[in-house]
Amino acid sequence: MSARCPEGHLSEAMDYCDVCGTPMDAPAGAGMPSAPAPGGGGFDLGPSAPAPAPAPATITCPHCGATNVEEALFCEACGYDFTTGTPPMDGPAPEVEGPGPESPVQEEVEPPEDEPEQSGEEQEREVEEVEGEEVEGEEVEGEEVEAAAPEPEPEADPGPEPEPTPAEPAPRAHRAPRHTPPSRELADAWVVEIWVDPDWYAVQQTDETCPSAGVPDVVLLTRSSALVGRPSSSLAARPEIDAGGDSAVSRRHAQLSSDGQRWWIEDLGSSNGTFVGTVGEPLPTTPLTPGQRVEIDRDDRIFVGAWTRLALRHATEAEKQGRG
Template identity: 40%
Template structure:
């Protein structure tokens, strides 16, 4: 039986919404539909219905009315939704193409790297600004970050999907655990031990930051699944070859941009518009994650290429 989260999403899970992660209140669920008065499980014809009864007492379709389609047989495989832009097959009911970001609802094309209209990988649904199931709510920040290496995950690069990576790359992302950022977020989860950053080559002009979700078929190129404050489809990074831009996709806790030196950012960027990243800018997301986008050195190209 499906449930409805506080934000109106239908969820197969009854504890947390599998769309936005908000907790589901079982007491607030709508009552189950009452059994049909006919006793047969089928709704009675409404006044003015196009159905009338044949001599045997069975309903027959009036002239010009179409008979209801039969429900799919149990065990029938879900229909694949083919993207008209890139041809990728997506799960039936997907809102955006997971390969190119095509919007199945509005027909909007993905935004190009130069910022042309109608070409970005948009959010898979509105996330609440205080989504309890998707991570801690971002609070006001205080303190300073000097941009020095303070922590992170093991320095291992994820293996690229077969056939999806280019032969070379010029840019990479460093993913750090930032204790200073953690102190401003008031997260309940314990902060991981700081260490070396995870190095992730950026092999595409558009990459998704977020957490892996099998139910939503979300597999971000920059996987931040270890941070509970990061949304499934948190933010999108795009480049024109010389500059990088970040776009918040309606994340629960926001995307923050700040320089390497100076106080930590206190206000998240706006949802939707792209924000250009300066040479020393850092991205702050979730409960403890800091992301640095920079050019790869020749040794790094050789090591991760």
């Protein structure tokens, strides 16, 4: 059974025209049929030519103003991350070349016109008019009178200039990625190391006794997401990354996830927060915002609970085979 769409095409489908895609219940379009049907006064409402493909959607980088394809993860010009909204760490946005500062226009000064030469009678007349008059700067009665220059007024002391107050940087939960996440290097397997960190324990306000630091527990990641927490039968929590020895870790504390190219960490509203720091830098003090994913760089470390530190890295061949 077939029906005719509002544009005049015969369609086997009853919801959308299988020729032009127009909804079958839409009002008739404004297009005219191509030619009158032979043998009658009507028109041949046959299939029309396919519409041209739409131009690819684009987005403008808010950091440097460059135009990128809408599906782009990073700006091609400056590396701005469209997924997390973080600017690059390599430097400021590229400057757009423009005309340099205008140089002041020098006005052309026309040379003074030559004065006409005076005759001898005019010169004698000017000398007679000057005689008898006191002129500043000329000798009067054998003495030279000089015009007294006005004394400059003393300038008021403005006082010491106030020192500018340095602007305090706004606190940030985590710095912008360096665009070197571990998954940029192709690998088919990943592991998470679970460490006991005495330095992290030293800054926590807890009465728990920190266990001795030894070799880490290694968890092989077999899926694109992994729950960080402590097991709980009542809450049906079975975390892939089990930090059950640390009672300051929530049952469902945080979530690791990957799109096959990058890794993120997201706090799930834990009691004591999730922190991300970098090797060689001070320990983090600001927790991640619950529900907001943060991309993990190669040298990043995740801190949870009273002493737990997590590190993401490539799996060795022995760990892939279960012998790590």
